[in-house]
Amino acid sequence: xxxxxxxxxxxxxxxxxxxxxxxxxxxxxxxxxxxxxxxxxxxxxxxxxxxxxxxxxxxxxxxxxxxxxxxxxxxxxxxxxxxxxxxxxxxxxxxxxxxxxxxxxxxxxxxxxxxxxxxxxxxxxxxxxxxxxxxxxxxxxxxxxxxxxxxxxxxxxxxxxxxxxxxxxxxxxxxxxxxxxxxxxxxxxxxxxxxxxxxxxxxxxxxxxxxxxxxxxxxxxxxxxxxxxxxxxxxxxxxxxxxxxxxxxxxxxxxxxxxxxxxxxxxxxxxxxxxxxxxxxxxxxxxxxxxxxxxxxxxxxxxxxxxxxxxxxxxxxxxxxxxxxxxxxxxxxxxxxxxxxxxxxxxxxxxxxxxxxxxxxxxxxxxxxxxxxxxxxxxxxxxxxxxxxxxxxxxxxxxxxxxxxxxxxxxxxxxxxxxxxxxxxxxxxxxxxxxxxxxxxxxxxxxxxxxxxxxxxxxxxxxxxxxxxxxxxxxxxxxxxxxxxxxxxxxxxxxxxxxxxxxxxxxxxxxxxxxxxxxxxxxxxxxxxxxxxxxxxxxxxxxxxxxxxxxx
Amino acid sequence: xxxxxxxxxxxxxxxxxxxxxxxxxxxxxxxxxxxxxxxxxxxxxxxxxxxxxxxxxxxxxxxxxxxxxxxxxxxxxxxxxxxxxxxxxxxxxxxxxxxxxxxxxxxxxxxxxxxxxxxxxxxxxxxxxxxxxxxxxxxxxxxxxxxxxxxxxxxxxxxxxxxxxxxxxx
Numbered sequence: 053x054x055x056x057x058x059x060x061x062x063x064x065x066x067x068x069x070x071x072x073x074x075x076x077x078x079x080x081x082x083x084x085x086x087x088x089x090x091x092x093x094x095x096x097x098x099x100x101x102x103x104x105x106x107x108x109x110x111x112x113x114x115x116x117x118x119x120x121x122x123x124x125x126x127x128x129x130x131x132x133x134x135x136x137x138x139x140x141x142x143x144x145x146x147x148x149x150x151x152x153x154x155x156x157x158x159x160x161x162x163x164x165x166x167x168x169x170x171x172x173x174x175x176x177x178x179x180x181x182x183x184x185x186x187x188x189x190x191x192x193x194x195x196x197x198x199x200x201x202x203x204x205x206x207x208x209x210x211x212x213x214x215x216x217x218x219x220x221x222x223x224x225x226x227x228x229x230x231x232x233x234x235x236x237x238x239x240x241x242x243x244x245x246x247x248x249x250x251x252x253x254x255x256x257x258x259x260x261x262x263x264x265x266x267x268x269x270x271x272x273x274x275x276x277x278x279x280x281x282x283x284x285x286x287x288x289x290x291x292x293x294x295x296x297x298x299x300x301x302x303x304x305x306x307x308x309x310x311x312x313x314x315x316x317x318x319x320x321x322x323x324x325x326x327x328x329x330x331x332x333x334x335x336x337x338x339x340x341x342x343x344x345x346x347x348x349x350x351x352x353x354x355x356x357x358x359x360x361x362x363x364x365x366x367x368x369x370x371x372x373x374x375x376x377x378x379x380x381x382x383x384x385x386x387x388x389x390x391x392x393x394x395x396x397x398x399x400x401x402x403x404x405x406x407x408x409x410x411x412x413x414x415x416x417x418x419x420x421x422x423x424x425x426x427x428x429x430x431x432x433x434x435x436x437x438x439x440x441x442x443x444x445x446x447x448x449x450x451x452x453x454x455x456x457x458x459x460x461x462x463x464x465x466x467x468x469x470x471x472x473x474x475x476x477x478x479x480x481x482x483x484x485x486x487x488x489x490x491x492x493x494x495x496x497x498x499x500x501x502x503x504x505x506x507x508x509x510x511x512x513x514x515x516x517x518x519x520x521x522x523x524x525x526x527x528x529x530x531x532x533x534x535x536x537x538x539x540x541x542x543x544x545x546x547x548x549x550x551x552x553x554x555x556x557x558x559x560x561x562x563x564x565x566x567x568x569x570x571x572x573x574x575x576x577x578x579x580x581x582x583x584x585x586x587x588x589x590x591x592x593x594x595x596x597x598x599x600x601x602x603x604x
Numbered sequence: 605x606x607x608x609x610x611x612x613x614x615x616x617x618x619x620x621x622x623x624x625x626x627x628x629x630x631x632x633x634x635x636x637x638x639x640x641x642x643x644x645x646x647x648x649x650x651x652x653x654x655x656x657x658x659x660x661x662x663x664x665x666x667x668x669x670x671x672x673x674x675x676x677x678x679x680x681x682x683x684x685x686x687x688x689x690x691x692x693x694x695x696x697x698x699x700x701x702x703x704x705x706x707x708x709x710x711x712x713x714x715x716x717x718x719x720x721x722x723x724x725x726x727x728x729x730x731x732x733x734x735x736x737x738x739x740x741x742x743x744x745x746x747x748x749x750x751x752x753x754x755x756x757x758x759x760x761x762x763x764x765x766x767x768x769x770x771x772x773x774x
Binding site for chain 2: 251345410
């Protein structure tokens with residue numbers, strides 16, 4: 053494969069598509085598929101045939117607005133239809149070339165106009181299982197350019213200059229990580245893509261893997277060339293069957309095209325990727341635990357150093373990056389570090405994909421430039437809290453993150469700003485809560501999560517999260533005392549400072565951040581024995597406590 | 605061990621002539637019977653048989669030359685693996701954050717009440733298993749349940765109970 057061949061494929065796809073007057077893109081991500089968008093696509097195909105329209109019906113990945121699915125996008129008119137059913141197919145098809153069907157149309161300019169799509173640039177526009185569709189949108193141009201025209205050190209420089217930081221949560225500078233692996237000695241090195249998106253409430257990685265899997269493979273291949281690896285693993289949750297099947301198909305196609313395998317682009321560079329399935333352990337998102345899992349062992353973390361960059365998979369230097377990080381690589385190589393660094397804030401460059409969920413009107417996936425304010429995302433793009441309820445908090449960073457109250461909504465999003473307010477970027481889950489959510493109960497929910505997901509290797513996390521859970525349960529059921537609260541705070545400090553890995557170190561964050569901004573709710577539970585949101589059922593608990601003789 | 609010819613490894617015979625064991629053996633062969641294929645192989649066993657029983661774990665451990673304790677440790681460590689046979693139908697309720705905020709705790713309580721079993725159990729007649737999941741990544745459709753693996757979004761109590769009733773009388 054060389055650049056001319058890529059251009060040829062691009063041209064042939066363009067000619068192929070130019071035969072049609074309209075393109076009907078049907079979202080077939082997990083969200084829309086659950087509402088039978090596959091049947092919708094068949095119905096649209098039939099309607100095009102019987103209606104004698106010259107239109108292409110295409111399966112695409114996620115268009116972002118999952119709550120309004122199934123979604124259909126008509127190009128070149130850019131008409132978006134939401135809540136589609138198979139019976140609407142004929143109506144839509146017969147309207148092609150004329151006025152769009154107003155009652156089915158979805159006009160959400162404020163939702164889409166403020167977004168900047170880099171990672172999601174192809175999502176909803178290409179068939180994820182057609183490699184030619186990807187190539188037609190400049191896919192693999194970056195890999196071919198990198199392998200044939202660039203030195204590994206130039207690529208690492210480019211990534212470093214772009215200011216890209218790890219999108220998995222920690223925000224470690226990607227270029228620095230690549231540089232460390234490249235400098236590490238030894239012939240055998242590995243590249244791992246972390247697709248173990250265990251963070252509840254986040255689905256960016258699933259969506260990218262389902263909608264544009266080739267982009268992730270291309271990013272991995274460029275990384276492998278830059279650090280000198282020839283073998284890659286992509287670790288995906290077993291809970292994402294669609295992502296796994298699409299990846300499998302894409303791997304096969306990429307190998308067939310000679311974009312993976314031996315002597316890529318007629319150079320000495322070899323690289324191939326294998327899929328590894330997760331088995332439902334949140335801790336496997338931690339890099340050393342993930343490596344243990346790929347080696348076929350229990351996913352327990354190891355103390356670092358040595359970092360995986362020096363001694364990782366089977367003791368060899370290993371580069372681990374998140375799905376979204378790899379998805380950013382090809383555009384950076386293609387458009388240059390300057391372009392990427394031109395977006396975002398001082399120390400957080402580029403864009404970030406967020407999974408906007410919870411009590412919000414426009415639920416789904418959004419991609420925004422770093423530095424945008426939380427208010428713009430929630431009130432502008434998200435459309436605010438529905439049903440006349442009042443916004444209370446937004447939770448970012450999953451079980452490791454925190455709850456951000458309304459007075460901080462004007463915060464501009466960056467890795468450092470979020471840590472400053474007691475939360476973190478995390479992988480990009482953003483869960484909006486309104487006045488019907490009890491913050492003590494939410495804290496308890498996250499602590500319960502960490503308790504059940506603790507791998508048990510170190511005591512602060514194993515025993516500490518269980519004790520935190522007990523204390524929070526006491527408070528939620530009206531048995532808590534102020535002493536319990538003090539003990540809870542002390543325990544949070546101990547767990548934070550003494551746990552082995554990120555899971556334990558960040559497990560107290562939901563408690564600490566809710567205590568910081570919503571202490572009055574804790575006091576209400578403890579002193580007044582009432583739950584302001586009406587979530588915690590204290591009365592039932594009180595009744596159950598009454599000895600049976602008295603009831604009888 | 606010094607100097608002698610190391611005999612080639614011969615994997616143990618299949619536990620029975622059940623065809624599904626051939627699929628399991630296929631996964632191991634594809635990975636060259638390497639120890640690191642343990643999780644991959646267990647995935648194949650679970651997808652073929654629905655769960656992992658003692659015989660299956662023993663067979664896989666012996667075939668991959670992994671200590672039985674390590675194999676059992678892996679099986680019990682990962683939530684995805686089940687040591688008990690599933691019911692004829694499985695209802696999985698997502699308890700991820702987005703679903704929780706949208707009230708799946710109430711759905712779960714209603715299902716537990718209807719079936720008379722806590723989460724993670726199967727009804728005594730073996731018809732329905734009630735499971736929970738830690739986020740299936742369909743948060744945009746929250747609250748979400750899976751009926752026999754099929755995703756159903758924006759769920760409420762009534763259609764969920766109706767589904768359980770349909771299964772119960774099958």
